[in-house]
Amino acid sequence: MFKFLKEQKLKKANYANPTKRFLAYSIDNFILVVIRYILGLILVITWYSKSFMLFANDYSDLVRDGQYDPRSTLDFFKYFITQGILYETIFLFLILFSICSIYWIVMPATRFGGTIGKIIFKLKIVNEKNKTLSLKESMFRYLVGLIPWGFHVIVIISIFAKNIVLLLLAVLLVTFWYEPRLIRRSYLAVHDLICNTKVINAEGNKTTKK
Numbered sequence: 001m002f003k004f005l006k007e008q009k010l011k012k013a014n015y016a017n018p019t020k021r022f023l024a025y026s027i028d029n030f031i032l033v034v035i036r037y038i039l040g041l042i043l044v045i046t047w048y049s050k051s052f053m054l055f056a057n058d059y060s061d062l063v064r065d066g067q068y069d070p071r072s073t074l075d076f077f078k079y080f081i082t083q084g085i086l087y088e089t090i091f092l093f094l095i096l097f098s099i100c101s102i103y104w105i106v107m108p109a110t111r112f113g114g115t116i117g118k119i120i121f122k123l124k125i126v127n128e129k130n131k132t133l134s135l136k137e138s139m140f141r142y143l144v145g146l147i148p149w150g151f152h153v154i155v156i157i158s159i160f161a162k163n164i165v166l167l168l169l170a171v172l173l174v175t176f177w178y179e180p181r182l183i184r185r186s187y188l189a190v191h192d193l194i195c196n197t198k199v200i201n202a203e204g205n206k207t208t209k210k
Contacts, residue, residue, distance in 0.1 A: 015187035016123045016199040018179065024117030031116055032103060036096045048092055055085040101142065109138040113202070124202040133197065145191040148177045 059079055062068050068075040080086060107115045113124035113132045125141075127133055133141065151173045158166035177190045192198050 014200050016121075016201055018187065020121045020123060021189075021199055024115065024121045024123055027117035027120060028103075028115045032100050036099060039099065040092070040096055043092060043095065048088060051085055051088050055080075055083055058083075104142045104145075105135070105139050108133050108141070109135045114199075118199070122202045123199050125197055125199050128196040128198075130200075137195065137197065141191060141195045141197055144194050147191070148174055151177065 059068065059076070062079070063070045068079060103115065108125045109132065111132065112119050113126065118124065125133055125138075127137055151170050154170040155167060155174070158164075158170055179189075188198055
């Protein structure tokens with residue numbers, strides 16, 4: 001697992017260009033935004049809006065009775081978290097989030113060896129044996145790949161806290177995660193280094209399924 005401590009031999013690896021990886025990632029995110037928007041819209045129209053309207057009507061009745069202040073956001077959320085609509089809201093977001101997880105985990109484990117964005121740019125994700133990832137390997141890679149999102153949260157917190165030092169640190173961590181070659185010779189992102197995987201150019205490379 002810690003083979004990333006060794007120097008990467010770039011000339012023989014045929015690693016994917018970072019720019020292509022970024023463009024593929026951007027396409028994948030655009031696709032997921034569209035899918036989540038359409039699915040979210042369908043769920044809201046057919047299910048969630050009805051539940052929310054029932055909740056809103058009940059809350060309005062309590063406001064008219066003087067139990068809650070209509071101008072208080074805090075009162076609204078106090079009532080919101082005690083009602084079933086809270087669990088329906090969480091369930092809705094879990095559905096939309098799981099779409100992303102399934103996409104990022106399943107696609108690399110198929111015969112295509114990557115997501116739609118990577119297919120378009122003729123890239124493949126393979127393990128150290130140059131084989132298509134198993135579902136287990138793909139899941140591990142996905143989970144490790146969630147770590148930098150913690151750095152993004154730090155960026156947001158530092159902006160609101162107006163902490164320049166923390167902001168610069170978080171930006172450096174995010175940059176190093178995706179571009180470690182700024183510090184050491186490697187075209188691999190940190191999650192690939194940790195998981196012993198790599199993104200390569202599909203053309204001219206023969207990969208096999210496990």
